[in-house]
Amino acid sequence: MTEPRIAARLYLAAELAPGARVDLEPGQAHHLRDVLRLKPGAALAAFNARDGEWLARVDALGRGRGRLAVESLRRAPEPEPDIWLVFAPVKRAPIDVLARTATELGCALLQPVITRHTRVARVNRARLTANVREAAEQCGRLSLPEVRAPRELGPLLADWPAERRLLLCAEAGPARPIGEVLAGFAADPAARAAPWAAMTGPEGGFAESELDALGKLPFVTLVGLGPRLLRPDTAALAALACWQAVLGDGGSRPAFRVSNPDPNSN
């Protein structure tokens, strides 16, 4: 039994089960009808973290609305790495790329943080969520990273869940190399089982007082990313990539090849 060619992969929050009929959002219906020009019967993949990924078909498709008929399970739900990205927001184009790339790198949650030297205080959560969703659809993950509202550093740390370890990317002051730190944690079963976060500062770096305070928190490990000064978004992606390779799901392989005609076309 060969599977039909999948024309698109869609995140759907609704329950996915054999025989279910699921309404599309207006934007999804528009994309399927007017961009991909699909007709009823076209095969899609529909997914969410709770139900996994399902083969579905276009059941009805009109202007700005549509419905899928869910057929059979393609891929069962599975645990995913629990790593948050806490980042000082950057400007529009870089933050969009950051959100997309963090999603590809398996980030579970995006938490913007306002630090002393952060100059971008507003975050368009709707736009970031749209970026994250599109990236999740294209990279084959089952979950959608949550995009949180920005918070000040102080209150964020005051509420921090104590069991969640935090890799703090520190370009100034004392810090151990990320490779060495991660290799150490890889040999520690408690660290392997723990939830994690990676945190990066703004363009101007963390204030010295912020680094001092962060360095004293029991869940924080200061890490260095080498001799070059990385832009905040590069630092975030480097930290996520290294974490996934050592403590995350770097040992797994993709379940399917995505067959979207041109995932980067918009």
Add this chain to the structure above:
Amino acid sequence: MTEPRIAARLYLAAELAPGARVDLEPGQAHHLRDVLRLKPGAALAAFNARDGEWLARVDALGRGRGRLAVESLRRAPEPEPDIWLVFAPVKRAPIDVLARTATELGCALLQPVITRHTRVARVNRARLTANVREAAEQCGRLSLPEVRAPRELGPLLADWPAERRLLLCAEAGPARPIGEVLAGFAADPAARAAPWAAMTGPEGGFAESELDALGKLPFVTLVGLGPRLLRPDTAALAALACWQAVLGDGGSRPAFRVSNPDPNSN
């Protein structure tokens, strides 16, 4: 003795030595005069891989021309990691980001490669070189990555320097996890001392025949980057970040804090 505040960091190919007078390129003179509004006497850092990084001052500055007076060594030349990035070119905005980020991640050379499924065959080397240079100036490295002209995969591999190991990011077919592969090489003195390259395919991936042929070459190791399908630029950056953390200079710390007023303003 406190060092004066450095207004900018400039790559200059000319010989940097005490007392040297070095002409600026028109674009550099324009940037210093009309964007940063510097006056004669303003302190700068001038660098290249051969001579290291030097304190210099604006000696003369006019419309589209100018000269620096080199004063004293800030940072001696030092060996840098020898890792190439071989990548199937992507579209304009992503390729610019890729060039900048690869520079920050310490890539020594950018080699575009045309594979079976590569759809972007032209590369604007002048624009990429400008991106690379600006990123080198901002991230504090001494060298400028070389940007090579695109080559077809076959001839590129036929000329490949046998001692240069190649990490091939393969999303399909058999491949070992990058974390495991790098940890293995870290324990092998010959691999640690070798020059390296990381290679990524185009949006559509490598053709099966390409992967088969690559997998048979003695200098190639196929690596996997986890279960998500990464865009080519994300895969390249993840591979570079992991390589630097384990086999590169991830153990070093930045020599200086860059003090460009706003490195992302253009």
